[in-house]
Amino acid sequence: MxxxxxxxxxxxxxxxxxxxxxxxxxxxxxxxxxxxxxxxxxxxxxxxxxxxxxxxxxxxxxxxxxxxxxxxxxxxxxxxxxxxxxxxxxxxxxxxxxxxxxPWTYDYANLIDAPAGPGTPVVTPRSRLTGKPMDLxxxxxxxxxxxxxxxxxxxxxxxVEDEVLLRYEQVFMFxxxxxxxxxxxxxxxxxxxxxxxxxxxxxxxxxxxxxxxxxxxxxxxxxxxxxxxxxxxxxxxxxxxxxxxxxxxxxxxxxSETCVGRIRAVGVVLYDLDTVAAAAQTTRASDLVEAQRELLLDPHDACVAAAAERDGVPHEWIAAARRSPVLALAKELRVALPLHPEYRTLPMVWYVPPLSPVLDTLTAAGYDTEDPDEVFPTVGDLRVPLRYVANMLAAGDPAPVQESLRRLLAMRIVKRRRQLGEGSPAAVASEGGMGLDDVERLYRLLALSPYDERYVIPKARREHAGAGQAHHGDDTLGGRGRG
Amino acid sequence: MNAQHAWQVAAFVILPYVALTVFVVGHVWRYRFDRFGWTSRSSQLYERRLLLIGAPLFHYGTLLAILGHATGLLVPKSWTTALGVPESAYSAFSKVAGTTAAVLVVIGLAVLTVRRARSDRVRAATSRIDWLAIGLLWAMIGLGVGVTVGYNVLGPGYDYRETVSLWMRGIFTLSPSVSDISAAPWIFQVHATMAWLFLALFPFTRFVHFWSAPVWYLTRPFVLYRRRRGEVVLSPGESRGWRTFGRSSAGPRL
The missing domain is CATH 3.30.70.20 (Alpha-Beta Plaits)
Known part of the structure; x- marks a missing residue:
């Protein structure tokens, strides 16, 4: 380790x-x-x-x-x-x-320098590469x-069946x-x-x-x-x-700081350098998402924490990993997915897939999107948006996307039922494979997104900044590496 | 010994030592104070088609030419004779390799020069020192091709290893023989002079990327890790390392 x-x-x-x-x-x-x-x-x-x-x-x-x-x-x-x-x-x-x-700019000077004439002076685009006028x-x-x-x-x-895709009632966008x-x-x-x-x-x-x-x-x-x-x-x-x-x-x-929709969460995850190669070499495309999830370690595990401490991960960083919003979304609640896992670079920016294209399609097809009996069986049938998102976030395998979307749907329906005091929320949560506490956690992270819960970033430790402090570029390249 | 003219001493003794000094000191200075500017300044982002034709031709041709010069100038004739290489075989090999290099370099450089002159984007990103280097490169290479093709392949032939090479090695042993190089045909003399001028310009051009040939990429681990440093980070312009040759220290041109 x-x-x-x-x-x-x-x-x-x-x-x-x-x-x-x-x-x-x-x-x-x-x-x-x-x-x-x-x-x-x-x-x-x-x-x-x-x-x-x-x-x-x-x-x-x-x-x-x-x-x-x-x-x-x-x-x-x-x-x-x-x-x-x-x-x-x-x-x-x-x-x-x-x-x-x-890239281009505009010849703003023309607004001031243009000779008197009947028309209003205009600016025209100029290439930032050549300085010459260009057509945009x-x-x-x-x-x-x-x-x-x-x-x-x-x-x-x-x-994806693209002739279907661009038919008006099938169009989706995110x-x-x-x-x-x-x-x-x-x-x-x-x-x-x-x-x-x-x-x-x-x-x-x-x-x-x-x-x-x-x-x-x-x-x-x-x-x-x-x-x-x-x-x-x-x-x-x-x-x-x-x-x-x-x-x-x-x-x-x-x-992240300036994101109006509060869509971003930033936090710490721990991984084991020795398992990186195996995760990246996963043979079957449909195993890639799970392999990349498994790469992220459980910081509550005492063995992991002890090994991290031993390998020089500062104590605050381990503590931050335990409160990590990104670990929760990616691994514990299983809603976030890596972008193009088939590139095998093990990306560390993940995405919660969009539910809206699916809901739009369902609504257009006349389903009641608040009714779990109607919604859950149809999620898997929505081939077009599902296949498209799977190509992006799951190496073409619809299963992880479906799982994530079912959880998001379950969260919405549970919260609605609790609000209106109708039905049995627990049954709906289990349709998404979650308990009610998972739903609350997901709701808190995705819907409320409090600032210091969606961003859990420990400060860098100055005393860990290395001994050679005088020069830039005198380090030993190739010393610590992994081939 | 023939009487030495002042211009001969200047061209064949003083110029080489001045050029070599500028070459060495220039590189040290550039590496220490302009590491940020140490790059090939590739223009592939602007134009791809001609570059992918011209650049490999020029670079492979140049590498071949450099190897040929190292062999012809630095390896004494007595060594190849001792190895049992007959003069005729050596000469035939040098003609073939030299002509190949000449063809590759000339076609490559022609494509690249036309590209640089004709493409608006590439031309706009070309500095004065680039044009100076291209001009000097053409003069040096044109004369070099004249030597190889004009003199040795089509012409009467000339064994430069009896004169030019002796003078060249003499420079490195601090006993340059003006009479040897003076005995060579004028085209060899001018070619060599151009080469010294080129070497003096070399450290101040993008040609420094020659020294960065990343051969150790063959053996290093793929993914590199580094520890964060604790040093004070200066803004661009504050640190000497951010000063780029050929551009003001205040900021970018354009």
Whole structure:
């Protein structure tokens, strides 16, 4: 056993209203700079949709993340070490800026400098790359709310009956905010030839050492979520830093802090470094979610706590893991699921799947969504939204999504019955596989979401910050590693 | 010994030592004070198609050319003779390898230069020192191709290992022989001079990424872990390490 602590986030998709406050505040904090104009450490995508960068989920094209080789061992999808070094002069899998969008500004000076004339002066868009006028044909969040019906181009729709999907009464839509997943098995770190990327031992945050990055760009293509970006002016990679200057002080990330819908929970989980490889190498796709759940350890277990203490996890961090909202949602209450577990990077940002597409479909089909006898049997029959969400959050296996949705439904019906004093709440809770205390806990985390219960973040311990305090970059790379 | 002209001493003795000094000191300075700027400054994000053709050709050709120069200039003729390599075989091999390298480098560099000049995005991200380096690279490579193809393949042939190589090794043993290099045809002399100028410019260009060839990636563990440091973190511009060569320390251009 070798226990590590990790900061993890869970987002409840039903509560996301698609306001993009997270994206904007993140941008103002971190990527409001030249060379970073096109970067969104946090972005919100409308699903179904092609996403940012376009079709990022199409790993046949971008070849990000891990796969199992012929012998069932973990291998980078883009190829091994030799392949990387021989293609280092031109990365074959790297997106073009147009796959994100060409950043632009406006010639604001024209408002003041335009000569007197009959019309009102206007500003026209100018490329931030060339300074020349440009036509806007694509940009950030261009397909918001299914605009332009690019949905059929969504890679996650493969295997879903798409002719049915876009029929009016079948249309569904939800938002997915995305940040770096700070994976336990990060393929970006594994892809970096320079060894500039690393995972912090204390909190699992994945960072790029700007002094060591040489701009080989394999992290950009190696990340299947396309959450490492290339600063085209500095020639270095940049990514979400989980707002570590803030989380080190025990406060939530900017995207979490400013989330209007309170959809995000941030907390500590413990995992065993020695079981990471086995979890990532799970053979069957339908076992991936469970394997990744099992990776998260129970901090109430005395053996786990003792091992964590022994391996240098501070006492407050173990205590925080016991109050962890993310562990509750992901493992104890089994409602949160990892984004694309089939990429095998063991992501540490999980999602509570959205119930609204399912309820909308049921309502459209004439069901009473408050009646458990009508709702529960039909959840499994709702192939279209269910298969789609399963492609996103469960490697195509509808069972974990169904389980999660049944629990969310049960919670709603139980709370309604208690409010109105009708029926037997306990029977409904057990339809979702829960007891009444589980329902209350779920309700408290998802519906009330008190600030200091949805964010349980211990401060970083300064005295654990290492002995070599003078220089940046004099550490021993490759010393502590896992191959 | 022939009388040495002042310009010969300047070009074949002073220039090499000045260039080598700038080369070494420049690298130390750059690594210490501009590690943030130590990158290939890739422009692949702007343009992909031509880069994927030109860059591998140019880089593989360059590596071959560097190997060829190291062999031809640094390995004494007596060594290859002692190894039993006949002069004719050596010369034939060097012609084939040299021509291959020349073709790869010239096509690659041509594609990359056209790309840099024609693509608005790439051109906008090109600094003056990049253009200077490209110009010098073309001058050096053009003359080098003239040496290999024009002189040794199509022309009369010239055994540079009897003159140029002796002078070259003399520089490293602190006894450069001006008369040896002076005896070589002018095209060799100018090619060598361009190379010294190029070496002097090298530490201040994106070419420093040559030293970062990540060969140890072959053996290191895939996932790296680091402990958090307790140092005071300075903002960009405050720390010397954040100063980027060719750009003001205050902030980015554009």
């Amino acid at each position: 070798s226990i590590r602590a990790q900061l993890m986030m869970v987002m409840a998709l039903d509560k996301c209203l698609g306001c993009h406050t997270c994206s904007i505040t993140c941008k103002q904090a971190w990527t409001n700079r030249d060379g970073a104009e096109y970067m969104w450490f946090n972005n919100v995508e409308t699903k179904p949709g092609t996403g940012y960068p376009r079709r990022w989920e199409d790993q046949e094209r971008w070849r990000g993340g891990w796969m199992l080789d012929g012998k069932g061992r973990l291998a980078l999808r883009a190829g091994g070490r030799v392949k990387k070094l021989t293609t280092i002069f031109g990365n074959p899998d790297m997106p073009l800026i147009d796959d994100y969008y060409e 044909t694509w940009g950030p969040n261009w397909e918001d709310d299914l605009a332009g019906t690019l949905a059929p181009d969504d890679p996650a729709l493969s295997g 938002y997915v905010p995305r940040i770096c997943n700070h994976c336990v098995n990060p393929s970006c770190v594994a892809s970096c030839p320079s060894g500039a990327m690393y995972k912090r031992e204390e909190d699992g945050i994945v960072l790029v050492d700007q002094d060591k990055c040489r701009g080989w760009r394999f992290c950009v293509s190696g990340c299947p979520y396309k959450k490492v970006y290339f600063n085209h002016l500095s020639g270095k990679a940049e990514k979400c830093i989980f707002c570590y200057p803030v989380t080190e002080n025990g406060r939530p990330t900017v995207c």
